[in-house]
Amino acid sequence: MVDPKRPSELVTKLLARWCIPAGAVVTPTGHGTNNRTLRVSAGDRHWSLRISKNLTSAQVRAEHRLLAQLTQAGLPFAVPTPVPLPDGSTLADTPGGPATLCEWIPGVRPDLSQEVALERFGRAAAELSTALTDVAPQDTPNDWQGGPLEALPDVAALARDLTAAGLDARRAGTLRDGADQAIAAWKEIVGRLPTQVVHADLAASNVLVSPDTGAVTGVLDFEMAGYWIRAIELTVALALSGAAHGTGWPRRAAAVARGGAWGERLTAAELSALPDLILVRAMGSTLWRADRWRRGRSSLAEVANRLDVLAETLQWRTAEGSDLGHIVAAAKAG
Incomplete structure (x- = not known):
């Protein structure tokens, strides 16, 4: 054994x-x-x-x-x-x-179901963003200036390949619709927002907190870091913390924003772009996972999971997402 x-x-x-x-x-x-x-x-x-x-x-x-x-x-x-x-x-x-x-950095994964934890999460994201302001682009693993849709594959061909492998028609449709909407959104964003080095992967799994006090003790996994749109740091924090979807999402999004005073950090143009940035990121994440699937490094189930997230994001963007910038702007730090 x-x-x-x-x-x-x-x-x-x-x-x-x-x-x-x-x-x-x-x-x-x-x-x-x-x-x-x-x-x-x-x-x-x-x-x-x-x-x-x-x-x-x-x-x-x-x-x-x-x-x-x-x-x-x-x-x-x-x-x-x-x-x-x-x-x-x-x-x-x-x-x-x-x-x-x-x-080794001591700590445990945060429980982001609590507003106080989301506030600390948002504050850590803002503190990290400030610290990354003066880092040179060449001192990062990646250059994301072209955005996640820069090397866009043939989406129709990708949908056919996934369907042939067993993906259902509904998810294949999500792939095509998501690509169309994300491309249109990205055209309105690219080249118009402030840029700097960002972590770009602030999920609960990449943050450690004290099990006793809940204070953030560490931020991990900088392999996705790169030069990109400044507001993507908050975009990812909102998306990966679950604060930008589901029942009661405005309250959770406000907690993240309040913790880092993000409404005061970002320009009006950045705040307005947040919903579309969340959509573009969800599409980019889906295409990244699909590319790994094509190379035999991810399962079809993992691609299907990303497509389900994309479908939820598309629905949220249409029904409620336009409120996000206002929610962040109104969430004043305590």
Whole structure:
């Protein structure tokens, strides 16, 4: 029987490069589909080992330059701190992708069903946005200036491929309708809003809080960070926290906005664009997952899930989404 705490030969060799003792306990972190992430423990020391499936070594080095700047920014929470190898570098190339070892950040995933937690989440997003203002585009893993629809595939052909694989007609229709509406929305946004470096993936799974006080203790996973529209930080925080859909969403959206004083941070044009940015992001996320499916890295069920989110977003945008900018603007910080 395989011991789940016994590291593989690859992991053992990797840890040896960082001079981690051979008897270290290694366990999966239990979340994430884009990387292999492990918790490493030796005595009272703990680390996180990530083997990236998506980033090149050059992109990881850029991510580490970004993290180095953030550690000097005076943030009230931690960000990953890469541990250097004996030669001073902070990544190790492996057959599975570049590997990074970081100091473990204590905390638990936040419960964003509570308004106070959403306020803290929104505040952390705003604090991070401020800290990223002066980061140079070349010190990030990605350049998102073209937007998520820049390399748009043949949507009709993609819908046919998905249908042939077993996707139902309703979801295939969502793909086509979503693409049409997102493209139209993006044409009204591109080149018209302030830009800066953004984290671009602020979900509950990428935030840690104290189990005792609920205060944010860390923000994780900067592999999606890049130069893009400033307002996308709030856009993603609203979408991935569940604060922009479902029963009672205006109250939850207001909590996120209030926590970070986002109504005062963003311009009128940014506030007006928030509903369309949420739609564009949902479409981009769907196409990204569909591309992974075509490459054999995601299941059809995962694509169907993204299409369900897109369908909900399309309905929300038509029925209620136009209120979002007003809600954010009116949510004054306490």
